[in-house]
Amino acid sequence: MDNAVRAVTELVCSTDHTMTRWEDYFKGYEKPKYQLAASTASQLNLAEQVEAIHNYHFNYPRLLRSAFIHPSYPFSYERVPNYQRLEFLGDSLLDMVCVNFLFHRFPTKDPQWLTEHKMAMVSNQFLGALCVQFGFHRHLLQFNPIIQGSITEYVVEITEARLQAEEDAIREGRKVSDCARDYWINTKHPPKCLPDIIEAFIGAIFVDSSFNYREVERFFDEHIKWYFDDVTLYDSFANKHSVTFLNRYLQENMGCAQYRIHATQLPDIGDGLPPKILATVMIHGQVLTGEERESARYAKVAVAQKALEILKSGTLTEFRQTYRCDCKEKGLVGADGENTVNGDKVRRAAEDIRVIDMAFISDSETQSSRNPSVSYSETQSSRNPSVSYSETQSNRNHSVGST
Numbered sequence: 001m002d003n004a005v006r007a008v009t010e011l012v013c014s015t016d017h018t019m020t021r022w023e024d025y026f027k028g029y030e031k032p033k034y035q036l037a038a039s040t041a042s043q044l045n046l047a048e049q050v051e052a053i054h055n056y057h058f059n060y061p062r063l064l065r066s067a068f069i070h071p072s073y074p075f076s077y078e079r080v081p082n083y084q085r086l087e088f089l090g091d092s093l094l095d096m097v098c099v100n101f102l103f104h105r106f107p108t109k110d111p112q113w114l115t116e117h118k119m120a121m122v123s124n125q126f127l128g129a130l131c132v133q134f135g136f137h138r139h140l141l142q143f144n145p146i147i148q149g150s151i152t153e154y155v156v157e158i159t160e161a162r163l164q165a166e167e168d169a170i171r172e173g174r175k176v177s178d179c180a181r182d183y184w185i186n187t188k189h190p191p192k193c194l195p196d197i198i199e200a201f202i203g204a205i206f207v208d209s210s211f212n213y214r215e216v217e218r219f220f221d222e223h224i225k226w227y228f229d230d231v232t233l234y235d236s237f238a239n240k241h242s243v244t245f246l247n248r249y250l251q252e253n254m255g256c257a258q259y260r261i262h263a264t265q266l267p268d269i270g271d272g273l274p275p276k277i278l279a280t281v282m283i284h285g286q287v288l289t290g291e292e293r294e295s296a297r298y299a300k301v302a303v304a305q306k307a308l309e310i311l312k313s314g315t316l317t318e319f320r321q322t323y324r325c326d327c328k329e330k331g332l333v334g335a336d337g338e339n340t341v342n343g344d345k346v347r348r349a350a351e352d353i354r355v356i357d358m359a360f361i362s363d364s365e366t367q368s369s370r371n372p373s374v375s376y377s378e379t380q381s382s383r384n385p386s387v388s389y390s391e392t393q394s395n396r397n398h399s400v401g402s403t
């Protein structure tokens with residue numbers, strides 16, 4: 001790691017970048033005031049309870065507290081910021097540790113396979129289940145009765161799923177610890193705040209430990225690896241994803257390449273809740289259908305499901321007439337329905353969801369963009385050049401999202 005730091009410093013060649021060792025980064029990091037302030041009894045108590053679940057001792061219990069503070073919780077109560085920044089950091093660390101695991105354990109697998117299996121490891125479904133398994137949902141501070149209701153509902157369902165898996169194991173003469181490790185796949189999706197807690201917690205450990213990546217790896221080894229020891233359990237995880245299905249359906253069944261799934265943030269209506277995300281499916285510049293959800297990822301999954309139902313109820317001829325689709329004639333799709341501009345469909349779909357979600361997080365973090373739909377489009381089109389032609393058209397149709 002130190003050699004890499006030196007290499008960067010050489011390349012950057014600036015008086016602003018003088019690091020020669022990895023630990024210099026932490027020295028250069030000024031700890032925020034909230035982190036250094038004296039901890040309250042309840043913050044110390046939380047640190048104690050969490051340490052019993054994951055054996056890591058927090059030097060700064062207020063940093064840990066931050067991982068459990070939902071954006072709806074008023075800052076003035078504890079003067080600790082909400083988890084969004086830590087979640088942003090933890091999301092990337094989790095990605096890195098999962099990629100590292102898959103890359104080394106499966107030296108012959110192609111990037112598409114690796115991406116599909118990573119999707120399962122970093123999915124909200126898995127992280128939500130892990131959050132409940134730790135009992136972390138009980139420590140979340142938030143101010144939204146609707147979220148509380150959906151947490152309770154999810155906790156009941158996922159706890160039941162785990163119990164059933166354990167009972168099945170016993171019935172089949174296996175140990176409880178050897179129950180079906182993919183029990184979390186077939187439940188409803190968790191409210192987004194639960195996976196957020198896990199990501200923020202990983203971010204908090206990293207910062208608290210002076211940016212010690214070994215601590216992230218230890219968390220992975222102790223709590224995540226078990227679920228993915230037999231990674232073949234998740235071979236169909238990505239394919240079950242409705243966004244992936246829609247991509248395949250449009251390209252292979254309809255022979256169309258000029259479509260996009262577009263996510264845009266709706267205006268804040270001042271109800272104290274985070275603004276919703278509207279996802280729409282556009283085909284040749286026309287809106288097929290739309291769905292609103294609390295995150296871009298969920299909105300896209302929902303809209304993809306709805307779009308599939310609509311498309312499946314019509315014929316190919318109707319589709320080509322309605323959307324004036326001439327993609328085949330223009331050679332935009334290959335004979336086998338493969339998109340000739342970018343054949344890597346599954347990976348693109350997976351990345352697409354991720355990019356949009358990240359764009360939303362950074363937007364809401366910085367409040368820098370007053371017109372998020374434009375920045376989404378830019379992010380998406382740069383990653384997805386095959387559909388960038390419909391940019392102007394789709395923005396016009398989406399004025400609802402940016403006014």
Ligand SMILES: [Zn+2]
Pocket residue numbers: 255256257258284324325326327328
């Ligand atoms: Zn087309």
